[in-house]
Amino acid sequence: MIEDLQKYYGYLFEEALLKEIADVAIAKDIKANDIIIDIGSYITSIPLLLSGAIKILREDKEGDDLVLYYIEKGDTCAMTLSCCMGETKSKIKAVAETDVRLLMIPKQKMSEWLSKYKSWQEFILHSYHNRLQEFIDAVDTIAFLNMDQRLLKYLKDKALVNHNDIITVTHQQIANDLHTSRVVISRLLKALEKRHKIELHRNQIKLLEL
Template sequence: MLENLQKHYGFLFEEALLQEITDVATFKEIQANDTIIDIGSYITSIPLLLSGAIKILREDKEGDDLVLYYIERGDTCAMTLSCCMGETKSQIKAVAETDTELLMIPKQKMSEWLSKYKSWQEFILYSYHSRLQEFIEAIDTIAFLNMDQRLFKYLKDKAFVNQNEVINVTHQQIANDLHTSRVVVSRLLKALEKQHKIALNRNQIKVLEL
């Protein structure tokens, strides 16, 4: 585990902190589409991603999801940090976008390391800042972009975190993530294909403009 940590976090954390993480963290392998954190659950650990990507979603009163942002290798989730510090229930859902490897760190270590390691303090502050920027971008996307622009941004973001211009996804899955209808998604995808921005295949979309 230490070697894997050094590979992905060695440039961020000092050796003493890397060793502490190795001593207390639990390694987990998550399959794509599995739920890692659900709304209403208590969070007892902080995730550090070693590989893969996780999408963070918000749920409305009807139980429909809306994708807020993604976290990738080398990231953690600000919402889990907030819930750990406040000992509150999660207000977001975390779902594996791809097969993912991560380390779960006990929440009591978060505050301990904040005063003990400057690198950890900087990492946490940077994570909060990054997630805040992504929240603002998500709000701007919903408030100011037309649905076709939101859809194309969604496809580009998904291709980026999957590190593959070909996305395996159904129209209904996209509709669920964007909180709209499958009919609307299908119509807009055909329009994007006519603009040569994407190429459509069965349950597969190739993003031509990244």
């Protein structure tokens, strides 16, 4: 475990903190599309990603999801941090976008390390800043972009976190993530293909520009 920590977090944390993380962290391997954190659950630990990507979603009263942002290796989720600190139920859902390997850190260590390690304090503040910016971007996307622009941004974001310009996804899955209907998504994808932005294949979409 210490080798993985040094590989992804060695440039951030001092050796003493890396050793403490290795002593208390629980490693987990999560399969793509599995739920990591569900809405309404109490969070007793915070995740540090070693590999893969996680999408963070918000759920409406009807149970439909909306993608807010992604987190990748070398990162954590500000929403889990705030829930841990406030001992409140989760208001978001975290789902593995790809196969994920992560470390779960007991929540009591979070506040202890904030006062003990400056690098941990900076990491947490940086994570809050990044997630806030991504949340603002998500609000701007919903408020100011047309659905075809939202769809293209969604595809580009998905390609970036998967490090692949070929995206394996169904039209229904996209519709669920963007909180719209499959018919609308299919129509817009056809329009994007005609504009030479994408190529459509069976359950796959190839981005022609990133």
